[in-house]
Amino acid sequence: MKTIIITTDFSESALNAARYATKLAKSINANQIVLYHAYDNLPVGTDLPMTDVVPSLIEEQSFSNLRTVQAELEQVLGEDSGVGIHLITNNFPLLRGIEGLAEEWHANLVVAGTTGRGNLEQVLIGSNTVNLASSLKLPLLIVPADADYEPIQKVVFACDLRKVSHSTPIAEIGQWLERLGAELLVLNVTLERKRANPDTIMEQYKMHALLDVYQPEYHYTTSDDIAEEIEDFAEDHDAGLIVTIPKSYGFFERLFRRSVSKQLIKKSDIPLLLLREKEE
Known part of the structure; x- marks a missing residue:
């Protein structure tokens, strides 16, 4: 396992999925994480600030939010983990953006969180996740909002x-x-x-x-x-x-x-x- 793409919309459930995926990456000796935000798919409510102005400022705010998430994930990894974190944001549709990153970074896994309502089936209600689940050719790990990583036995x-x-x-x-x-x-x-x-x-x-x-x-x-x-x-x-x-x-x-x-x-x-x- 070399590269994991973590999608985020900065909601609490997405942040939890990122934390979970980071612990998983460390445990299975992944080399790098690509933390990706497609601001074309921004939900109505997020837990980090987003501006509602021109695209350049939206991109700037996206990177700022990604850096905030990166700082937390680096704490999860600890020192000398050997796992690098790369930040990517753009306004592509989510599936197209992930497919491009997967090809560029030779990714082995994509991780997404649920909508925050907790049930496995809830993840399939949102059109973006249904699109990923039905069309993405890479393995997709869907992390429930309350999941906390522990070694999987x-x-x-x-x-x-x-x-x-x-x-x-x-x-x-x-x-x-x-x-x-x-x-x-x-x-x-x-x-x-x-x-x-x-x-x-x-x-x-x-x-x-x-x-x-x-x-x-x-x-x-x-x-x-x-x-x-x-x-x-x-x-x-x-x-x-x-x-x-x-x-x-x-x-x-x-x-x-x-x-x-x-x-x-x-x-x-x-x-x-x-x-x-x-x-x-």
């Missing part, structure tokens, strides 16, 4: 058992397990009352063939709320990270749709790592 890989051998990025999952020194828990959740798929057993065999080298635990369950079941499982097993592979925007709609009451009540402090499908 268990990783939950939530999979849907569809075209397993063609879509599962086995090598990348293995790299993350090695970086973190973590155990792997494989979880498949199917909807209750869903008609049995005759291909499921064969896909399970394929999954075992691909992942048995990492000596994981396998768990197969049913629920009427897939997202809730994944979150509950991860919490019950003290997992520090949930990994999944987005197949499409529709996947997110199905996985994270909940009732309003559950959205308000249920919270998760577990970050979500989105990996890309393996290219055939």
